[in-house]
Amino acid sequence: MMEETMLHTIHDKLKEKFGEEIMEAQMSYDFPVFTVKKDKIVEIIQYLKEDPEMGFQYLTDLCGIHFPNAKDHELGVVYHLHNLPKNKRIRLKLYTSIHDPSVPTLTSLFSAANWMERETFDFFGIVFKGHPNLKRILNVEDMNYFPLRKEFPLEDATREDKDDTMFGRG
Amino acid sequence: MNHKEEVKTITEEKEYSILNLGPTHPATHGIFQNVLKMDGEVIVDSEATIGYIHRAFEKLAERRPFYQITPLTDRMNYCSSPINNMGWHMTVEKLIGATMPKRVDYMRVIIMELSRIADHIVCNSVIGVDTGALTGFVYLFQWREHIYEIFEEICGARLTTNIGRIGGMERDFSHIAWDKIDRFIKQFPKALEEFENLLMRNRIFMDRTIGTGPISAERALNYSFAGPNLRAAGVDYDVRVMNPYSSYQDFDFVIPVGTNGDTYDRFMVRQEEMKQSISIIKQAIKNLPDGPFHADIPDFYLPPKELVYNNMEALIYHFKIVMGETEVPVGEVYHCVEGGNGELGFYFVSDGGRTPYRLHFRRPCFIYYQAYAEMIRGGMLSDAILTMSSMNVIAGELDA
Amino acid sequence: MSTIAKPNYSLAKTPEGVEGHGFFATTLDKAVGLARKNSIWPLPFATSCCGIEFMATMGAHYDLGRFGAERLSFSPRQADLLMVMGTIAKKMGPILRQVYEQMAEPKWVLSMGACASSGGIFDTYSVLQGIDRIIPVDVYIPGCPPRPEQVIDGIIKIQELIQSESIRRRDTPEYKAMLAQYGME
Numbered sequence: 001m002m003e004e005t006m007l008h009t010i011h012d013k014l015k016e017k018f019g020e021e022i023m024e025a026q027m028s029y030d031f032p033v034f035t036v037k038k039d040k041i042v043e044i045i046q047y048l049k050e051d052p053e054m055g056f057q058y059l060t061d062l063c064g065i066h067f068p069n070a071k072d073h074e075l076g077v078v079y080h081l082h083n084l085p086k087n088k089r090i091r092l093k094l095y096t097s098i099h100d101p102s103v104p105t106l107t108s109l110f111s112a113a114n115w116m117e118r119e120t121f122d123f124f125g126i127v128f129k130g131h132p133n134l135k136r137i138l139n140v141e142d143m144n145y146f147p148l149r150k151e152f153p154l155e156d157a158t159r160e161d162k163d164d165t166m167f168g169r170g
Numbered sequence: 171m172n173h174k175e176e177v178k179t180i181t182e183e184k185e186y187s188i189l190n191l192g193p194t195h196p197a198t199h200g201i202f203q204n205v206l207k208m209d210g211e212v213i214v215d216s217e218a219t220i221g222y223i224h225r226a227f228e229k230l231a232e233r234r235p236f237y238q239i240t241p242l243t244d245r246m247n248y249c250s251s252p253i254n255n256m257g258w259h260m261t262v263e264k265l266i267g268a269t270m271p272k273r274v275d276y277m278r279v280i281i282m283e284l285s286r287i288a289d290h291i292v293c294n295s296v297i298g299v300d301t302g303a304l305t306g307f308v309y310l311f312q313w314r315e316h317i318y319e320i321f322e323e324i325c326g327a328r329l330t331t332n333i334g335r336i337g338g339m340e341r342d343f344s345h346i347a348w349d350k351i352d353r354f355i356k357q358f359p360k361a362l363e364e365f366e367n368l369l370m371r372n373r374i375f376m377d378r379t380i381g382t383g384p385i386s387a388e389r390a391l392n393y394s395f396a397g398p399n400l401r402a403a404g405v406d407y408d409v410r411v412m413n414p415y416s417s418y419q420d421f422d423f424v425i426p427v428g429t430n431g432d433t434y435d436r437f438m439v440r441q442e443e444m445k446q447s448i449s450i451i452k453q454a455i456k457n458l459p460d461g462p463f464h465a466d467i468p469d470f471y472l473p474p475k476e477l478v479y480n481n482m483e484a485l486i487y488h489f490k491i492v493m494g495e496t497e498v499p500v501g502e503v504y505h506c507v508e509g510g511n512g513e514l515g516f517y518f519v520s521d522g523g524r525t526p527y528r529l530h531f532r533r534p535c536f537i538y539y540q541a542y543a544e545m546i547r548g549g550m551l552s553d554a555i556l557t558m559s560s561m562n563v564i565a566g567e568l569d570a
Numbered sequence: 571m572s573t574i575a576k577p578n579y580s581l582a583k584t585p586e587g588v589e590g591h592g593f594f595a596t597t598l599d600k601a602v603g604l605a606r607k608n609s610i611w612p613l614p615f616a617t618s619c620c621g622i623e624f625m626a627t628m629g630a631h632y633d634l635g636r637f638g639a640e641r642l643s644f645s646p647r648q649a650d651l652l653m654v655m656g657t658i659a660k661k662m663g664p665i666l667r668q669v670y671e672q673m674a675e676p677k678w679v680l681s682m683g684a685c686a687s688s689g690g691i692f693d694t695y696s697v698l699q700g701i702d703r704i705i706p707v708d709v710y711i712p713g714c715p716p717r718p719e720q721v722i723d724g725i726i727k728i729q730e731l732i733q734s735e736s737i738r739r740r741d742t743p744e745y746k747a748m749l750a751q752y753g754m755e
Contacts, residue, residue: 029264029503059394061504061515063530078517080504080532084391084405087412091504112394115540123228138221138569139696140661147229147695154229155693162693193665194615196644201617201662222662223617226694241691248619292622311629318626328626329715330619566618569659 006088007032010054018044031091038077038094042104045092048081049109056081056090059106062116064124068150074098075126079106096126105130123148186214189551193222197555199296200565204542204554211550216543220568227570231529235494236262236336237472239529244330246531247567250289250510252281252321252333257507260415261516262336265503266470273461274338275417276454280351281324281333282416282507283447283454287358288317289510290398290440293562297437298369300559301378306368313361316354323347337471338464351455355448362444370441379433383545383557386431393541396534397512399561402439403431409508420457421450433560440562469496494524511535511562535567582608603733606650606676608638610728613649615669617656620683623715624655632718637725646672651728652705657685658698670705671754675740678728681707682721684714706748 010032011025021044024035036044048056060080067074073095082089096103105128106113117128118137125146128134136143145152155162192203201222207215227246231239243254256278263270270278291314295307318328324347325333325340334340343351369375385395390403400407408425410418426442428435464471468487477484490496500522506515515532538561546554585604587596614624627634634640643649646669658666670679681701684690687710689699701707708731711724739745 028501031504058391060506060513061517061530061532063517065519065528080515080517084407084412110394111389111392112537112540115536119536138224147226154226154233154695156689156695156697156699159693159699193662194669222659222665223657224659224661224696225657225692226696230692230694245619248622308630311625312631315626315629315631328717329623
């Protein structure tokens with residue numbers, strides 16, 4: 001399939017340039033997905049952006065994810081890149097430990113990453129090293145926890161009128 | 171001699187004034203705050219604060235089964251809610267690997283193009299209002315009522331539609347709905363022409379909008395713009411053409427592209443897109459294939475109510491779907507549709523349970539609003555107001 | 571003999587009073603109430619989807635202007651009726667309260683939509699579960715979003731409230747007690 005060959009070509013090129021930084025490569029529905037280590041993420045994405053055969057010049061999305069049970073790999077960041085002229089899309093993932101949630105920032109390559117990284121910081125607490133203005137963007141400034149982590153509840157804690165026994169929560 | 175020295179000291183001691191634009195301001199259509207540093211009337215710098223309507227959609231979605239997430243997606247870009255609904259349903263269909271019959275695709279295209287017209291009506295008439303031209307707004311809003319009537323006939327709701335099902339539509343369009351759609355596409359082009367005659371070649375409107383809030387194509391791509399804002403800057407990226415979904419490849423339409431990326435180009439791109447949407451709806455009605463109005467996926471498509479009350483199997487399926495006991499594949503999928511503002515993406519990570527493990531919305535408004543500070547630098551305050559309304563920033567999508 | 575068509579309009583009901591040739595006497599509060607209720611200056615505090623339904627209500631099809639509420643005031647100092655339309659997040663709460671406190675008496679508050687009345691479908695950590703936690707509300711309009719006919723029904727209820735209130739309600743002890751509950755004077 002066309003996407004499988006794309007996966008293998010990109011994987012080979014990345015492996016020859018970055019070696020052991022690339023941990024996994026697989027297809028997920030119609031996206032080549034690469035799991036990489038976090039230290040050289042800026043160089044990897046810069047190579048994917050500027051190399052004339054790669055050409056992934058459009059950052060579609062940047063978000064975070066939390067797996068509380070994966071030891072040392074609890075917090076993850078997912079990047080979606082897009083090559084507009086050739087219409088190719090890939091996904092990159094990296095994982096970091098919850099005790100050291102720092103990831104290099106992409107704002108030097110893509111200006112769009114500015115607010116997307118602030119949103120990921122706001123929701124998950126992932127600190128982006130080198131970000132020009134890393135503070136909360138959507139929640140109130142003095143909030144002291146990271147709400148989208150799995151251990152925090154969804155509901156407003158100040159409601160008294162909800163009967164928890166009716167909702168299956170003892 | 172003395173006079174010259176006086177002038178020199180005045181320019182050295184110039185101070186900038188800080189002006190707080192928002193969060194509740196009649197001209198910002200939505201709740202955003204911008205702190206502007208101004209040198210007289212010219213804007214030197216600005217800083218935006220958002221989040222005044224943050225409703226935690228992504229955390230809410232982790233608690234809700236798939237059909238309960240559709241009303242959430244309604245309330246993101248509420249000017250064109252059917253597009254969000256259908257984008258979500260298509261994401262789930264991609265995860266479970268279902269293909270839709272052609273008739274479903276064409277019906278979805280008709281509804282999505284109608285809601286795109288509704289969204290662009292709001293944006294273009296509001297650009298007129300911000301230049302002082304209220305007549306166009308009042309004229310065009312009457313046509314939104316006609317679109318609301320069509321939606322009401324199909325799904326029962328006007329604005330936040332919750333339309334469709336995973337696997338198609340909940341019912342076939344009635345003949346009243348077809349009549350209303352026919353009447354709309356016959357009468358709307360004339361109303362649009364009337365609106366154009368008011369504004370498009372109007373000297374005052376052109377003087378105010380040409381050259382305000384420009385952005386170049388390279389900067390727009392770096393800021394990950396999408397939709398009419400990117401097309402006004404000169405890049406012809408449209409998800410309907412690049413990654414066609416819902417049989418858009420069968421339709422013949424033109425993508426309008428601007429040159430300067432300023433307010434006038436954005437206005438013109440949206441005008442032309444409305445006309446292209448009318449043409450797409452006409453083609454869809456002409457070539458509408460016969461067939462079922464939903465796919466055959468009993469695990470996800472809610473059975474019709476008459477069967478649920480009379481047939482045991484339908485009752486069991488209804489119960490399983492509502493309680494979320496159906497088997498969902500494990501995996502992650504990203505699907506995007508062309509919303510009113512650009513590429514609306516859904517990144518869906520499923521762990522096999524009845525609710526998503528993680529659902530992230532790629533919201534175009536959030537991503538391109540970052541560039542607002544750069545677009546208004548060097549312009550005047552009234553140009554800043556115009557730039558904001560021409561970017562069509564919708565607060566529900568911005569803060570999610 | 572020409573037939574004159576029957577006029578197709580209805581006049582507003584006159585309040586109770588004593589009528590005679592060239593004069594009409596009624597109590598002052600009825601006359602003031604009649605004037606106040608037919609000339610409301612609303613402040614549309616629109617945050618989300620309910621704001622778009624309000625724009626549809628102000629449009630030509632459902633015309634809120636025929637109730638006298640044609641002139642929207644975006645400055646709180648000049649407004650009578652604060653219409654809160656849409657979700658109020660906790661970040662927005664202090665701003666809403668500031669807008670309410672800036673309004674001059676007499677003032678009324680209309681909470682439109684499920685989100686403003688009680689938090690709506692958003693029972694989350696960041697949404698204020700009802701604006702009556704921070705400001706007093708007179709009329710609630712449920713719905714998500716409410717149809718324009720429901721909005722007009724809410725405005726008519728506000729009009730009934732305005733008609734029947736005493737002129738100097740700010741001096742009554744009940745009103746002062748209610749404001750003290752919210753921590754306002």
